[in-house]
Each structure stands twice: as C-alpha cells, then as structure tokens.
C-alpha cells in the first residue's frame with residue numbers, strides 16, 4: 177500500500193496533465209483485493225474486511241484466522257473514550273467522527289451506485305476498478321462504525337438521506353459515462369482527502385491528551401487520507417479530467433460535498 | 444476528587460429529599476453537614492445564599508407582566524426583593540437527583556453484568572424503583588423541570604403559557620441513551636435513533652403510569668404494577684420492531700405514546 181503524503185500527491189496532480197498522466201501511471205490502485213470476514217455487516221450494509229497487519233485500522237477489524245496474532249493494543253485505546261476532554265475538544269472529537277462516518281457512508285453508496293450501472297455494461301474492467309475502490313470504502317465505514325460506539329457519538333440524523341443522495345450521485349454520474357463517473361470520484365475524493373488532512377492537523381493542534389485512543393484515531397485518519405488519495409489517483413488515471421464540462425461538474429460535486437460535510441458535523 | 448461547594452451541597456441533600464422534598468429547605472438542612480470551613484451557623488444557608496449558589500431568574504409573572512420599577516430593580520440586584528422564592532436551588536436539586544438516578548441505573552446494569560435486552564430490562568427496573576422513596580414529590584419535581592430557567596429577555600420561550608417540554612424530553616432521552624450505551628447497543632444510523640426512541644418511550648410511559656393518581660395503591664404496589672408494565676412494553680415494542688410490517692406500527696406506537704405523554708404533561 178502506497179503511503180504517500182498528501183502534499184506530494186497534490187503537487188503531482190497539479191503538474192500532471194491528464195494525457196501524460198495516464199501514460200505514466202498504473203492502470204488503477206495497487207494492492208490485492210481485501211478479504212472479507214464471513215459474517216457481520218457495516219452500517220452501509222457492506223461486508224467487513226479482515227485486518228491488514230501494520231495498518232492502524234487493523235485495531236478495529238477482525239483478524240484473519242490464518243494470520244499470526246496481532247500486536248495487542250491496550251483495550252483502553254479501542255474500547256474507551258477520554259473523559260478528561262474540555263467541551264471544545266469533546267465537540268471536535270464528536271464532529272470528526274460523526275462527519276467521517278457520514279462521508280464514508282456516502283462514499284460506499286456512491287461506488288455502489290456506480291457499480292450497479294457499470295456491472296450491467298460491457299466494460300468489466302471498469303466495473304472492477306469501481307469495485308476495488310468500493311472495497312476500500314468498506315474498510316473505512318467498518319472502522320467508523322466501531323469509533324461511533326467507542327466514543328459514544330451520536331450518528332448524523334440524516335443517515336437515510338445520505339444513503340439516497342450517495343447512491344443517486346453514483347448511479348447518475350455512471351449513467352453519464354465512465355469519465356463523468358471518474359470526475360465524480362475525483363471531486364469527492366479530493367474534498368474527503370483534504371478534509372481528513374485538516375482533521376489530522378486539528379487533532380494535533382487541540383489534543384494534548386494522554387488517552388491512547390486519540391493517537392490511534394490520528395493514525396487512522398492518516399491511513400484513510402492516503403487511501404482516498406489513491407482513489408483520487410485512480411480517477412485521474414481513468415480520464416476523469418477528460419469529461420466534458422469537467423470543471424463545472426467537479427465544482428458542483430465538490431460544493432455539494434462541502435455542504436454535506438457542514439451539515440453532518442452538526443446534525 | 445475535590446468538588447465545589449454547590450456540588451457537595453447537592454449530594455448531601457439527596458438523602459433528605461424523601462422527607463423534605465425537592466426544596467430549598469433540603470439544601471438549607473444539608474448545608475449544616477458541609478465540612479469545615481464551609482459549615483454555616485444554624486439554621487444553615489439563607490435563601491439568599493442558596494439563590495446565589497444556584498441562580499435563576501425571578502418568578503415568571505414578576506418579569507413578564509410589567510417592566511420593573513427602579514426600586515424593584517435595585518432590590519433585585521441586592522437580592523433583597525420581596526419575591527425571594529426562586530426555582531434555581533430546587534431545580535438544581537432535581538437535576539442532581541436525576542443524574543444520581545442514571546448513575547444508579549448504570550451501576551446496577553454493570554453490577555449484574557448483563558447486556559443486551561436483559562441489561563435494558565435490569566436498568567429500567569432499577570430506574571423505576573429509584574422513584575419509590577420520593578413518589579409523593581415526583582410530580583412536583585418533574586413540573587419544576589419545565590419552569591423557565593431564562594428570562595423573557597434572553598429566551599422568548601420563557602413567555603410561553605405552558606411549561607417547556609424540552610427539559611422533560613431530555614430527562615427521558617438521557618435515560619434512554621445511558622440504557623442503550625451500557626447494555627452494549629451498537630446500532631448504527633437510523634437504528635441508533637430507533638433504539639433510543641423505543642427505550643425513551645418505554646421509560647416515559649412507565650413514569651407516567653407511576654405518576655397517575657391511584658389512591659388505592661401503596662407506593663410499592665404502584666412500583667410493582669409499573670414493573671409489570673415495563674415488561675409488557677419491552678415485549679410488545681420488540682415484536683413490533685422485529686417484523687417488517689411492524690416498522691410502521693412501531694413508528695405509530697412511538698408517535699401516539701408521546702402525544703399521550705404530551706397531553707398528560709399539560710401541553
């Protein structure tokens with residue numbers, strides 16, 4: 177799994193023009209597809225992937241039966257929430273977890289919507305690319321489901337709405353064609369990547385707590401940020417920027433995402 | 444842990460409630476047990492001191508029906524106005540008693556070590572029993588919850604001709620949330636809200652039943668019949684929630700129950 181920093185990926189994007197970019201880069205995201213646990217499901221009604229060793233998210237995912245026993249984190253880190261937070265810190269923590277779960281729910285539904293359309297088309301490779309990104313989102317939502325319970329955070333009240341909106345956005349852009357779907361992914365993942373990045377900074381700035389769940393949360397946000405930027409790369413590699421009215425489409429979708437973020441932080 | 448004088452005072456007053464009620468008088472008596480150097484001379488803290496420790500606006504008619512004269516304003520600022528009976532101290536005592544009720548409920552579930560539906564049932568039973576020693580004063584206590592804590596200047600809702608339902612809703616919602624949390628509820632999204640709506644409705648109806656005038660019964664008989672009602676409600680709402688066609692019936696049940704409770708609260 178590539179662990180690139182956000183800064184280097186964005187400069188790369190700024191420099192690369194779409195046509196040269198596609199020639200230079202891999203066809204789609206690297207890494208083998210995840211393996212899913214036989215039971216359990218997430219709040220997006222998706223499977224739960226097994227933990228990948230060495231990733232922060234593995235603290236919240238079931239270990240593979242064949243894998244060597246994972247390095248044990250203290251139960252405090254994964255099962256309790258810090259009680260010594262100021263009201264300001266508490267609010268920040270809750271906003272981060274609430275909005276991220278809502279965002280991952282939306283992302284799952286977007287890819288589900290795109291996949292529903294592409295799976296019926298002739299381009300099986302395209303359906304696979306979308307499936308691969310969707311599988312990544314399943315890990316994200318599975319982890320946030322655990323974090324919501326651990327930190328006792330109220331989920332967004334607009335849960336059903338984000339489900340419908342995400343699916344409609346995914347299916348709608350997929351019906352416009354491959355490039356529009358990829359432009360949607362590009363816009364969404366850019367906003368989400370930036371968002372994770374600012375949350376990592378906010379946590380560093382406002383959280384001088386000793387509670388081990390906070391550094392763990394920060395590592396998870398970093399891991400997910402890098403995952404999202406990989407999705408972003410995949411979209412650009414697949415000609416997202418060659419869609420007609422690319423600037424308009426991505427501006428619209430990005431504005432929609434920012435609006436949804438603003439609402440989900442509070443509601 | 445060192446706690447503030449108002450906090451200590453509230454805790455000392457809790458055991459006095461069955462005899463002296465949710466009143467400033469209970470707090471006055473409790474002040475005599477404050478550790479040195481805070482112990483006041485007999486007969487304990489004066490009304491003015493208590494009003495200062497637990498501030499609240501002057502009674503409603505006094506603020507809203509006419510604007511204060513210069514003399515009244517001066518008297519009020521000096522804390523020497525004729526109208527010294529304010530709700531602040533009693534209301535603080537009610538809030539502390541409610542918080543203690545939730546701690547007691549949570550402690551019981553942990554002590555028995557049951558989770559899931561069995562944990563919910565144990566917690567609800569404990570919370571219902573917690574009311575028994577103060578059954579006679581309970582209506583007064585819950586009515587106090589609806590008294591305005593703000594003046595019409597800072598919140599126009601203080602002018603409403605009926606008590607605000609928000610504090611009562613939040614008292615029930617907090618019980619429901621603690622029950623869900625401690626019994627290990629991990630529901631996500633809309634289910635998070637549904638499970639809490641169910642528990643809140645059950646406790647709300649149980650409380651209403653407990654308070655309904657039934658002169659023929661002793662307090663412990665009233666508690667017993669309420670515990671039976673809790674079991675019936677748990678059973679009925681669960682079977683409704685489980686069946687697919689029950690979803691609509693469940694929503695209707697929640698809605699109708701709360702309309703009924705609203706009417707009983709005098710709304």
Ligand SMILES: [Fe+2]
Pocket residue numbers: 280283312313316400404
């Ligand atoms: Fe994601």
Ligand SMILES: [Fe+2]
Pocket residue numbers: 283312313365403404407
């Ligand atoms: Fe993503």
